[in-house]
Structures are given as C-alpha cells and as structure tokens.
Amino acid sequence: MYLLGLGIVLMLLKYLAIGPVADWSWWWVLSPFVLAVVWWAWADASGYTKRKAMELEEKRVAERRQRTKDALNSSTQKRHR
Template structure:
C-alpha cells in the first residue's frame, strides 16, 4: 500500500510542479515516477505467493473470534476477572 501512496504522491508532485519531483520531465524520469507501482506489483505477487496474505486474513479471523469469545464470557459472567476466589 505504501508503494501506491508514494507513487501517487510523486505523480501529483510532478503534475503540480512541487519540489524536485516537479522539475522532472517524463522523458527523463518516467521510470522513477512509475517504479513505486512496479514495486507494489512485485510486493503483492510475493505476498500472495508466500502465503503472507492468507496468514494475515487467518489472524484477523482468529482475533475476531477471540474477541467475540471474550465478550460472550464476560456477558455470561464466566470471565476470569469476574470469578470469585473460594
């Protein structure tokens, strides 16, 4: 995601003439301005190929499941914090 943000920022800066990026011409530095988008494609390919994307989704599901479980235990009064010591 950060590569896309950087690429869009560079394109906007070039279009509006802001900073050193605004001074670049397309003929000179087109590859520099478009390289963040290529890096984003490589990152997404690697993330999918390595299983990182699936792992992150599974972690989100597990976190939601645990939060729901803790909420239900709390509502039932079975949470460790609410247990009285004998």
C-alpha cells in the same frame, strides 16, 4: 498501500512540476507502482496475505468468545445476588 500513496504523491508532483520531482525521470516517479505490484505478487505467492487474514479472523473469534464469557459471567453473578 504505502507504496501506492507514495506513487500517487510523486506522480502528482511530477505532473504539476513541483519541487525536485519535476526533474526526475517518469521511470523513477512510477517505480513505487511497480514495487507495489511486486509486493502483492510476493505476498500472494508466499501465503502472507492469507496468513494475515487468518490471524485477523482468529483474533475476532477470540474477542467474541471473551465477550460471550464476560456476558455469561455477569448474568450469572446477577442471579446469585
């Protein structure tokens, strides 16, 4: 995501002829987009994306379980008072 943001900023700077980026070749300006495509291809091929999604899902499940336990404990404590 950072590479896309960098690419957009560099592209705007080049198009609007702002700063030293105006003198750069378009190849350098557009290179963050190429790197983003390479990153996504690697992340999908290596399983990185799926692994991160699974870790996020496991974290959500653990938090939901903890909230349920806390709710059960608080309702049990109210009955015993």
